[in-house]
Amino acid sequence: MTALLIPFPTQVLVFTAMPRCTGHYWPCCAGWVGPTVVLCIYGFCSMMRPVEPFMTEFLTGSYKNFTTEQVTRRVYPVWTYSNLVLIIPVFLVTDFLRYKPVIVLQGLCNVGAFLLVLVGSGVCSAQWAFFIYSLGTAADVGYFAYIYSVVQPSYYQRVTSYARGAILLGYAASALLGQLLVSLGGVSLYCLTVVTLIALCMALFTSIFLPMPKTSLFLRETYYARQGSSGEDTQSGSESRDSFIWLRRSRTAAKYAGRMLRKLILDCKDCYSSMAVLFFCIWSATGRCGFYQVSSYVQVLWVYKQPQHNFTAYNGGVDSVATLSGAAASIAVGHVSLEWCVWGELILGGFTLLIAGAVFLMALTNNIWLSYTCYMLFKTLYMQLITICTFQIARKLTRERYALVFGVNSFMGTVLQSVLTAVVINTKSLNPHLSHQFFVYASYFAAIGLLFTVRGVYTALHRNQPSPGNQAERATHLPQGSRL
Structure with a gap:
């Protein structure tokens, strides 16, 4: 798996507007500190992939026995093409799902991809691993957009720097750890993949403790748009019992999406x-x-x-x-x-x-x-x-x-x-x-x-x-x- 570090915001697909209402911030005792610390721990652990700088050697070595041409032509391109296809659909559901599920999905995809690399065999298995990995990469939008939904705007600059710093530090530390284990510890690349898998499991476990934003920004705006529609404000009580209420709301959401x-x-x-x-x-x-x-x-x-x-x-x-x-x-x-x-x-x-x-x-x-x-x-x-x-x-x-x-x-x-x-x-x-x-x-x-x-x-x-x-x-x- 190639080094897919995302060091700057130009690599992040984030279209969502920033939250404006303080009523939806997560009420933790430390304000912005709690969610930021958990997110940074997740970001650091998710980048702890010491086998990644040696992935080509792992695939072409005795563990997988792929040829260089197979890796170049049939395995690595899967990430590029899959990421192109997945990046838009993931973006569309990120705000709807309120960010945290997308971060958890990213953790699951990272674990699944490296697990498949570890135990799978054959080119087809490696291609599936890189496809799953591309889904996790596309879900990076959830990582960077999440923090803006749970902290106040006055802390945006600070928490953004912490979130990006955690990723940079995690990637640099994992690369250095992999080098030390291989050069000084004589650790095999197979064991290095196991260490990577353990770190990604820790990241997945950490993501579960992220506080869930109270509401989706899209749904909140859609709600306001629906409130402004004629007649719907006074009929909300009766519509709640209407079996076709979902159709009305879907139409309202579709209109807002078009706008x-x-x-x-x-x-x-x-x-x-x-x-x-x-x-x-x-x-x-x-x-x-x-x-x-x-x-x-x-x-x-x-x-x-x-x-x-x-x-x-x-x-x-x-x-x-x-x-x-x-x-x-x-x-x-x-x-x-x-x-x-x-x-x-x-x-x-x-x-x-x-x-x-x-x-x-x-x-x-x-x-x-x-x-x-x-x-x-x-x-x-x-x-x-x-x-x-x-x-x-x-x-x-x-x-x-x-x-x-x-x-x-x-x-x-x-x-x-x-x-x-x-x-x-x-x-x-x-x-x-x-x-x-x-x-x-x-x-x-x-x-x-x-x-x-x-x-x-x-x-x-x-x-x-x-x-x-x-x-x-x-x-x-x-x-x-x-x-x-």
């Missing part, structure tokens, strides 16, 4: 009509696609370049260091004082070209240590650039539109990833020379970097002579979300 859909479409049109937002959104979606492609298949590349069944591999240590350095770079860029509306696109373009160079060198070199170094540079730069995109887009948007735009960006990135996967996997000339696949990824990043470099140079050259249109665009504050 919400029209609102989302209008908001998308307004948001993406601003060039100040559009180009950062383009990088957010395209960068996400390239990041997941490289991180999904980099283990296959390392198995291809290093001796088979070499248990001195340092995949876990590399993943741990790359995650921590990426997190540090993300924090550092948040304190950089720069006129981002002028230089932001040029910085994106220049550093994307560096990413392309790192991926190209990964494909070109036969030195595993140089490949490790390039991957750490790749991941660090990506997490830094995606942070720039995050706060630049967020500056232009209201909180409601922030969720919408980043959700759309995530979905478009998944679509691009599916297309790129289909092109690469179905091109037979890329195998058995696996390095050619990374040449494609390097070219992909080079094209993105060239586009943003040209755009950035154009923007920088015109910074002293802004036309009225450009000046208005840079000062644009997008209108508030359309009314229902």
Whole structure:
């Protein structure tokens, strides 16, 4: 199973509006502390997967005896395609089920997927495992949206940082633990999978103790819309005994859903009509696609370049260091004082070209240590650039539109990833020379970097002579979300 860390909100599909009523917050003795602590424990344990950096070696080794071509063409692509199909349906039911059931579902899927990897045999079993895993990945929306339904808005920033920090810390700790157990403890990959399964069971057990939000945001809004309908307010008593009450409510919910859909479409049109937002959104979606492609298949590349069944591999240590350095770079860029509306696109373009160079060198070199170094540079730069995109887009948007735009960006990135996967996997000339696949990824990043470099140079050259249109665009504050 590939490293599917979700380090930034651009990878989270969250369209739900934030709760406004304090009457629905969970009444715990510590206010926001109780639900946040439980959620962070769940997030940390759910990312404790020490076998994940060695998953390709586990599948191609003596335990499963898959070939590299089977893993590349028939197993790993299942996650990409399944995630594309499942991400929208999971989003649609998340708010309806009030978040907690979706988090529990994610825990069940993670346990089921790794259990199937552990005890299953054959390619078909591995494909089912990755399909179940993709359902758990799609359910990430529940993890990030849940906390907003049980705490007051004044704590949103704090609890969001804690929730994301728990995931980053859990992933880095699990990768380091896996490396230490394999290199120093001589633990087999089979036992490492058992340790992963135990940690995921702990996460599942923790999710049961999450407090249940009092009501769904969608149902509450639907209720208000129904209350505003003519005649229904006075007939509620008699309708409660009507055997067809569910039909009336379904019609009301359908009308509200239609109005919400029209609102989302209008908001998308307004948001993406601003060039100040559009180009950062383009990088957010395209960068996400390239990041997941490289991180999904980099283990296959390392198995291809290093001796088979070499248990001195340092995949876990590399993943741990790359995650921590990426997190540090993300924090550092948040304190950089720069006129981002002028230089932001040029910085994106220049550093994307560096990413392309790192991926190209990964494909070109036969030195595993140089490949490790390039991957750490790749991941660090990506997490830094995606942070720039995050706060630049967020500056232009209201909180409601922030969720919408980043959700759309995530979905478009998944679509691009599916297309790129289909092109690469179905091109037979890329195998058995696996390095050619990374040449494609390097070219992909080079094209993105060239586009943003040209755009950035154009923007920088015109910074002293802004036309009225450009000046208005840079000062644009997008209108508030359309009314229902």
